[in-house]
Amino acid sequence: MSATQTSPATQVDTPPTALKVLIAGGFGVGKTTAVASISEIEPLRTDGSMTDVAILGSLGRAAPDKVGTTVALDFGRVTLDDGTPLYLFGTPGQERFAFMWDELARGAVAALVVVDTRRLACSFPAIDACERNGIPFAIAINQFDGIAWHTVAEVREAVAVGEDVPVVTFDARQADQVRAALSAIVASAAEPDRAESPSGGAEAGDPTAPIVPV
DSSP: OOTTOOOOOOOOOOOOOOEEEEEEESTTSSHHHHHHHHOSSOOEEEEEEOOHHHHHSHHHHHSTTOOEEEEEEEEEEEEOTTSOEEEEEEOOOSGGGTHHHHHHHTTEEEEEEEEOGGGGGGGHHHHHHHHHTTOOEEEEEEOGGGOOOSOHHHHHHHHTOOTTSOEEEEOTTOHHHHHHHHHHHHHHHTSGGGSSOSSOSGGGTOTTSOOSOO
């Protein structure tokens, strides 16, 4: 090769962009379990003790064996089969921590709203938060003890989401099932008609926005 000739450009493989995904839902539906079951790193948990009022009230009756509750977030990391890294942010479930939800939503490209079909009403605030922040989301029906209490169609109607919202079933304790649910919502969020959020910018799932807690 002469001195005036140039060698072909060297192709550099660009690593996949890390994406922020919320794991949302009501109290005791399995968000912390889902993050812990799939995270490749030791998950960060911010548990606090439940108050006596919560234990003796409706929350305690909903999950009688639960003595702690997420007070800020759960954090984990997982790599999808196509090499895309996901940073998972589990939101607090109790409505007294609702002020955290909009902050955690910043920069998220998608959300998995985990529901317990025995307590569907507690999923409504999480769905509202996703819609308010323009985040594509999927409904993930957590099958406690492997039991399907209601069909996918019944749940879709009960939570009033359209056909464009994926509804999947999974066991939050099974990493492969959590991975499949995450893959489904990330793929759905990447579809052209959902790529641009109504709100726009980092507040509505801009993948270039910071992915650290705020």
